[in-house]
Amino acid sequence: MSGRRLYAPVVLGLLAVGGLTWLAxxxxxxxTRLAPAGLPPDTIAVSGRDVAPLAAALAVVVVTAALAVLATRGRGRLVVGLLVVVLGLGGSAVCLVSAADVDATLSSAAEQSPAFTGQDLGAVSTSPWSYVAAAGFLLATGLGAVTVRHGRSWPAMSGRYDAPSRSRVDDDPWKALDEGRDPTV
Incomplete structure (x- = not known):
């Protein structure tokens, strides 16, 4: 696939990966479920945002980076691509390290429960969402690398609505008349 053909898939991919990671x-x-004798039972659950709040912020940055790829050109895209590579690797590492430490966050949440009496947490069930989030960040890393490699050849937003340069203003006779200058001089 040529570099120019990768533009739309990379932008859409960054949006999708950022959304998937945020969802995960x-x-x-x-x-876990706490069921002490004489007290009502309580189910304690922790999400990825509880365990790894930094990863949630990085997922938002991935979505924002997709928009930045649309709005930048040249060296700006190179910087955005490098940023996505770095934050993708960092976000993946945060997810994997936090997944290993999920028991501490669950214990802290259980201590806040009225059903907690200092007993063992019992059977803790874990889900694979931490690995989905880590994989999402790794996919973002790959998309960032593609942006670094091919971003300079992608089309840029039009400069049609940019402020006019000084030379363009001087060449406009109507503008000169508006400013009180003689355009024939």
Whole structure:
């Protein structure tokens, strides 16, 4: 696939990967049920945003980077692509490290429950959403690398609505008349 053909798939891919990662971080990563004798039972659950709030912020940056790829050109796209590569690797690492430490967050949440009496948490069930989030960040890393490689050849937004340059203003006779100058001089 040529470089120019990758433009739309990369932008749409960054939007999709950022959304998928945000979704995975909002799902339950671990849960347990506390059922002490004489007290009502309580189900304790923690999401990826509870476990890894930094990863949630990075997922928003991935979505924003897709919009930045649309709005920039040349070196700006190179910077955006490098930023996506770095934050993709960092976000993946945060998800994997936090998934290993999910028990501490679950214990902290259980201590806030009225059903917690200091007992063991019992059977803790975990979900694969932490790995989905990490995979999303790795996909963002790949899309960032494609942006670094091919971003300079992609089309840019039109400069049609940019402020006119000084030379263009001087060549416009109507503008000169509006300013009180003689355009024939």
């Amino acid at each position: 971080l909002g799902r339950t990563w671990a849960s």
